[in-house]
Amino acid sequence: MNQIHIRHYEESDFNRIQELNQEEGWNNLVEKNEDTKEAWRKSNVSYVVEAEGDGIVGYIRGFTDTRITLYICELLIDKSYRGFGIGKKLLQHVHSLYSKTRIEMLASSTSHTFYEEQGYRAFYGFRKTIEE
Numbered sequence: 001m002n003q004i005h006i007r008h009y010e011e012s013d014f015n016r017i018q019e020l021n022q023e024e025g026w027n028n029l030v031e032k033n034e035d036t037k038e039a040w041r042k043s044n045v046s047y048v049v050e051a052e053g054d055g056i057v058g059y060i061r062g063f064t065d066t067r068i069t070l071y072i073c074e075l076l077i078d079k080s081y082r083g084f085g086i087g088k089k090l091l092q093h094v095h096s097l098y099s100k101t102r103i104e105m106l107a108s109s110t111s112h113t114f115y116e117e118q119g120y121r122a123f124y125g126f127r128k129t130i131e132e
Contacts, residue, residue: 002052009046016056057081060090072105
């Protein structure tokens with residue numbers, strides 16, 4: 001694996017992020033391109049992972065009040081870079097920046113085992129859009 005580097009998101013990263021979203025099948029984020037771009041602008045937790053020679057291979061986006069809660073909206077690693085601990089490093093990186101907080105996030109049926117392996121516990125929550 002190439003050497004990786006975590007850095008703050010820059011607006012010029014957005015097209016690559018959307019490519020990763022499309023490859024993952026996260027069509028809602030891709031189809032709502034302008035809303036997704038605005039979400040990145042407004043997020044106070046926004047980091048990308050660069051791999052030497054390959055550019056951006058992952059990202060994390062979320063919000064924090066810096067004292068109690070750190071909410072992760074999305075965490076995505078390029079499929080060819082999975083299994084090397086990059087997702088774990090991203091989570092550790094942002095949590096170390098806001099060490100007083102607890103991390104909260106949603107997981108899919110395919111990703112929940114990753115979080116359980118990192119020591120996260122399931123909790124009960126709700127979700128609703130305005131259309132529902």
